[in-house]
Amino acid sequence: MFEVKVGFLGFGNVGTGAYRIIRDNGSSITKSEGINLKVEKILVRNSKKKREVEIDQSLITDNIDDIINNPDISIVAEFMGGVEPAKQYILSCLKNKKTVVTANKELIARHWPELQKAAEENGVGLYYEASVAGGIPVIKVIGESLQANNIKEIMGIINGTTNYIFTKMSEEGRDFGDVLKEAQELGYAEPDPTSDIEGFDAMYKLSIMASMAFHSRVSIDNIYREGITKISVDDIVYGRELGYTIKLLGIAKRTNDKVEVRVHPTFIPLDHPLASIRDSFNAVFIKGDAVGNIMLYGRGAGDLPTGSAIVSDIITAWKNRDRHTGINFYNDGDGKPNYSFNNDWETEFFIRLTVKDKPGVLAKIAGLFGKYDVSIASVIQKDRLKGVAPLIFVTHPAKEQSVMKAIADIECESDVIKVENVIRVER
Ligand SMILES: NC(=O)c1ccc[n+]([C@@H]2O[C@H](COP(=O)([O-])OP(=O)(O)OC[C@H]3O[C@@H](n4cnc5c(N)ncnc54)[C@H](OP(=O)(O)O)[C@@H]3O)[C@@H](O)[C@H]2O)c1
Structure with missing residues (x-):
C-alpha cells in the first residue's frame, strides 16, 4: 500500500469538501485503489480563521513554501480561485515536480498552454476535472x-x-x-x-x-x-x-x-x-x-460534488505517475487552433417587438426580414393595449449577421416602438 501525501492550496468550500471525502471515504479508497491519501499541508490566507471541519491545526499554513518545498508532497490540489497568485503557485509546484490538480476554470481557460508546457517540461501531470461542471465527470x-x-x-x-x-x-x-x-x-x-x-x-x-x-x-x-x-x-x-x-x-x-x-x-x-x-x-x-x-x-458545484472530482483526479494522477501525463488538450502546445472560427452561425431566432397597433405593420416588418433573406416560421400577435401590441416572430434557420442587420433596420422603423428581445433557438 502506498501513502500519497497531498498539499492543498485553499480550504474553502471545495477544499473542505475534498478533505471530508478523504477523511470519510479514505479507507474504502485504500481498499479499492491500494493507496492511502494523506493531506500533508493546507495553505490558507488567514491561518487563524475558524474552519468548517475539525482539523489538526499543524496542517494549516499561510506560507506557500511549506508546500512547494516539501519533498514528501507529490500532488498539490488547488482550489484557491482567481488567477494570481494561484498561477505562480501552480507553476512553482510543477517546476518542483509536483503533479497539480485544480478546480480553477478561469486559470485553466486563460493560461492552459503555459501551465501544460510547465507540466510537460517537468514530467508531471496537470488535471482539472473539477474545473468544469463540478461533480460531473x-x-x-x-x-x-x-x-x-x-x-x-x-x-x-x-x-x-x-x-x-x-x-x-x-x-x-x-x-x-x-x-x-x-x-x-x-x-x-x-x-x-x-x-x-x-x-x-x-x-x-x-x-x-x-x-x-x-x-x-x-x-x-x-x-x-x-x-x-x-x-x-x-x-x-x-x-x-x-x-x-x-x-x-x-x-x-x-x-x-x-x-x-x-x-x-x-x-x-x-x-x-x-x-x-x-x-x-x-x-x-x-x-x-x-x-x-x-x-x-x-x-455542477458544491463542496462534496466538486471535492469528488478533485479526489478522483488525485487518484488518477497517482495511477498515471509513471506516465507523467495529465489529460491535455491534445494540441501542439503553442495554443494555435487548427481550424477557423465561425461567427456567422445559423440558428433560429425568437424576436419580440412592441409595435403600434395599426394595419400594415406586420407586412412592413416581414419585408425587412425578407430584405436580408431571413424567413419567418411563425408570428404571434398578442392582446392590444392602448394602441400598442406585442408582436413575436420565430425565424427559420438564418444567419446571425443577417438577422442582426434586419433588427437594426426594424429598430429604425417608425411603427416599431421597441425591439424587446432577440433570443436564439436551438434544437
Ligand atoms: N464552490 C464551488 O462549488 C466550486 C465548483 C467548481 C469549481 N470551483 C472553483 O474552486 C475554486 C475555489 O472555490 P471555493 O468556492 O472553494 O472558494 P472559497 O470558499 O472562497 O475558498 C478559497 C480558499 O482559498 C484560500 N485563499 C484564497 N486566496 C488565497 C491566497 N492568496 N493565499 C492563500 N490562500 C488563499 C482561502 O483562504 P481563507 O479560508 O483563509 O480565506 C480559502 O480557504 C475556484 O477556482 C472556483 O472557481 C468552485
Whole structure:
C-alpha cells in the first residue's frame, strides 16, 4: 500500500469538501485503489480563521513554501480561485515536480498552454476535472471515453446559478432581479454575481470543454458571450406558448474545419433532453459521430460534488505517475487552433417587438426580414393595449449577421416602438 501525501492550496468550500471525502471515504479508497491519501499541508490566507471541519491545526499554513518545498508532497490540489497568485503557485509546484490538480476554470481557460508546457517540461501531470461542471465527470468522458469519436457538438447547462434563476422565473413568474436577490440570500449566487449572470463562468468552462473536444485550443477570445440580465418573464411566457424553455447554454459546434463557440440565453424545445434540467443542476449534452448523443447530468458545484472530482483526479494522477501525463488538450502546445472560427452561425431566432397597433405593420416588418433573406416560421400577435401590441416572430434557420442587420433596420422603423428581445433557438 502506498501513502500519497497531498498539499492543498485553499480550504474553502471545495477544499473542505475534498478533505471530508478523504477523511470519510479514505479507507474504502485504500481498499479499492491500494493507496492511502494523506493531506500533508493546507495553505490558507488567514491561518487563524475558524474552519468548517475539525482539523489538526499543524496542517494549516499561510506560507506557500511549506508546500512547494516539501519533498514528501507529490500532488498539490488547488482550489484557491482567481488567477494570481494561484498561477505562480501552480507553476512553482510543477517546476518542483509536483503533479497539480485544480478546480480553477478561469486559470485553466486563460493560461492552459503555459501551465501544460510547465507540466510537460517537468514530467508531471496537470488535471482539472473539477474545473468544469463540478461533480460531473465531463473532462474524463470527453478526454478518455469518447476519444474514438469526432465530437460534433457540445451543448451544456454549465452554470448552476443562472439555471436556478431561469427555473424560478419560469415556474413562479418572478422577475430576474427578485430571483437573483433570493439566490444571493440563499448562497446560490455570489454577492457579486457578474461572473455567473454575464456568462463569464460558462465561457471559461466552454473554452476548456471545446478545446478538449476539438483537439485544439479554443480561447475565451473566440467565444461569443451574452448574459441573462435582459431576459424577462414576458419572453419566458411567450416562449413557452411556442413550446420552448429558456436556458443559459454553452454551445460548441464543429463542421469540417469551422468551429462556432457561444454562450447565451437560448430557447430549446420542451422535449429537448436539456429542457428538464431544473434548479442549480448542470448537464452536458454531447454529439459524437460514433456514439451518437449522450448526456451527463448532476451537481455542477458544491463542496462534496466538486471535492469528488478533485479526489478522483488525485487518484488518477497517482495511477498515471509513471506516465507523467495529465489529460491535455491534445494540441501542439503553442495554443494555435487548427481550424477557423465561425461567427456567422445559423440558428433560429425568437424576436419580440412592441409595435403600434395599426394595419400594415406586420407586412412592413416581414419585408425587412425578407430584405436580408431571413424567413419567418411563425408570428404571434398578442392582446392590444392602448394602441400598442406585442408582436413575436420565430425565424427559420438564418444567419446571425443577417438577422442582426434586419433588427437594426426594424429598430429604425417608425411603427416599431421597441425591439424587446432577440433570443436564439436551438434544437
Ligand atoms: N464552490 C464551488 O462549488 C466550486 C465548483 C467548481 C469549481 N470551483 C472553483 O474552486 C475554486 C475555489 O472555490 P471555493 O468556492 O472553494 O472558494 P472559497 O470558499 O472562497 O475558498 C478559497 C480558499 O482559498 C484560500 N485563499 C484564497 N486566496 C488565497 C491566497 N492568496 N493565499 C492563500 N490562500 C488563499 C482561502 O483562504 P481563507 O479560508 O483563509 O480565506 C480559502 O480557504 C475556484 O477556482 C472556483 O472557481 C468552485
